[in-house]
Amino acid sequence: MAVAVHSIGLKGLEGYLVSVEVEKLDGVESMVIIGLPGAAVKESKERVLAALKGFDCDFSDQKVIVYLSPAEERKNGPLFDVAMAVSMLKQTGVLKVDIPKSTAFIGSLSLSGEIRSVKGMLPALLAAKKLGITRLFLPYDSCFPMESLPGVELIFVTHVKEVIDFLSGQPMLSLPPRKKPPFAETTCYIGRDFQHIIGHEKPKRALEVAAAGGHNVLMFGPPGCGKSLLAESFPSILPPLTLEEQLENISLYELADAPLVNYFQPPFRNPHHSASAVSIIGGGSNPKPGEVSLANHGVLFLDEMAEFTKKTLDMLRQPLETKKVTISRALGTVTYPANFLQLAAMNPCPCGYLGSATRYCTCTPKQVQAYQNRISGPIEDRMDIVLSLQPVNLHQGNQHAEQSEIIRRRVEVARKRQSERYGKLVLNATVPVEELMGKVLLTDQQRRFLQKRAMKQNWSNRISIKMIRLARTISDLRGERNLSDEALWEAITLRNRLTKEPLERKGMLNHGS
Known part of the structure; x- marks a missing residue:
């Protein structure tokens, strides 16, 4: 037998x-x-x-x-x-x-x-x-x-x-002492601090909103304006991982044969634009986790996003929407978690100086259009915040810049409010739409204003919902119980179009727009 x-x-x-x-x-x-x-x-x-x-x-x-x-x-x-x-x-x-x-x-x-x-x-x-x-x-x-x-x-x-x-019931010999589990340590944050970034007050505020609600961000601007510096400083304002999140990430890194330096801090993955689609998404004959899974509960930063192949970028659609990636091979199908925050940076044109106040752009309109078309509509649709950056005056000083620790405390408080509202550990950017609309009630005036703005900007329904998610996060940072008009307006100003100037402050809610 x-x-x-x-x-x-x-x-x-x-x-x-x-x-x-x-x-x-x-x-x-x-x-x-x-x-x-x-x-x-x-x-x-x-x-x-x-x-x-x-x-x-x-x-x-x-x-x-x-x-x-x-x-x-x-x-x-x-x-x-x-x-x-x-x-x-x-x-x-x-x-x-x-x-x-x-x-x-x-x-x-x-x-x-x-x-x-x-x-x-x-x-x-x-x-x-x-x-x-x-x-x-x-x-x-x-x-x-x-x-x-x-x-x-x-x-x-x-x-x-x-x-x-x-x-058989016999006693076992005692084993050598084990090392202290890495996640039991209160590891200090490693990396840059927002305090050391000169200027860029609006981008800093936008990244604070993104960290509080888990929103995706696309930054565009001329070379050297601070896009990469802001991205590298971003993990310093993210709350530490919970024990469950740490264990899940350790498991993913173990399966991928990748070193995990800091168990306590959210991972920050920065693949080069020459990386293959398999290394980004995951795969192989025996499918292993890719960068989207190694960035789980952390940040996936795509520097020079337009230099990635269009095929690779379009493969990000599913993980950006579902927060998981499914890899199908002849031997079977594997699903890995991919609950990451997408952070991306790009130049507005091939030479990089379109709209710059310091240098003249040498690109033709056709070259600019072809370059920007590398970011497909569905991918741009999945970006909650789109920021236009310009170089800052390095001599203006940085006396009033806040430390990352102070910003992180506000982010933690805002996330706690979201958990209490939805009754579970979920953020405004990822909560199901039906649950979001059931908890976030817009006034008739706010609905009309959002509808007019969506028609004017040719927004899809997804972007309109993202504006509500952003506004709810801003209200959480402000400590407001209900979604305010000011929060909705600020959310709309955080979404600029590529190569276009920021929205002028007109058509405000209190002006009857």
Whole structure:
């Protein structure tokens, strides 16, 4: 009778329960693994057989079949080695105790029986809790960022013998002390401070609104006007990540084989414009997270946005709208979270000086139009704030500039108001439209004003909704219970058109426009 032992399989960040069954049959001595095993899983038979050599497991003159269920899911990585070994020990009678269905095993085996950590341990651990696992055996790793998980008993082991001893009721030897989990530290913010940026008071205010509500921003202006400086300073006004957000990001970086320097601070990803679409979105034969997922709960900054290929930019439509990215390949479909804030910067024309007060633009109208057309309408539609920047006078001083810490406190208060309004951790930019309109009530005068402005500017329905989202965030920063006329006007002034001058202060609400 086949013996089933559970392990955890991964499909992106999503985990599923894998049942490992072992059966011995008379025949030519061999070991076969079935259930859509990947290359690393097929090689498990050599590792497992070598690791069990010293445990009196007799497989001579027998055909051993290892079945990984569910059969329709492809199994990748050496995550199932320990579960296979335990199932084979049960089948041969070396391990006589019953193993509850709520117990699972993950880890890779060496030829000597040592249990080693593998890529994907953290997402497998988080998935185990969702799948109803109450006891999980996993490799001991002094750098593993989890030492306990409510509702799941974590048993760290270093050798197959320790697994047998624990299941047989024998005490385990104490393991070396573990390092302090990185997310337990109150890490200081690393990067630039808004206090050191001269001028640009309106862009600073716009970025504060963006940070408070999670709004996407596109900045355009001549070279050297401060677009990149503002973007690099932006993470300093974002609130720190929650424990759940940190764990999700650590899991994504682990799957992508990418280093995560600061667990506490929202990630800031700045890919070069020569980056391929696969590196931005994610993919490969065994799909890995791309830049949009590595920027999860943080910022994706596209400097010189118009220099990215049009295909790459258009592939951002889905993640910008749904906050997740789905990658489909012949071997299956994987979904990764991509809840990032889009920050982009570009020049208004190929030479960069269209509309500049300091240098003359040498581009023809056709060149300007072709350059700006690289940003498609659907992508520009998904930008909440569009800012026109100009160089500032470096001699004007910076005496009244606020520190990033002061701005961040206002952002945290505004986000708290949003959580209280919607009853969950969600921002104005991402809350579903029906929920937004149910909580944000516009007066008849505000509706008429917004409708006139939308017709004048040829706004889509998406942009009109974005104006309401922006205005609600501005009211949250101002501490207003209801959406005010001033907040709606400020939201509209934060959306300029490429190469066009900022809106003049006319047609205000109190002027009857």
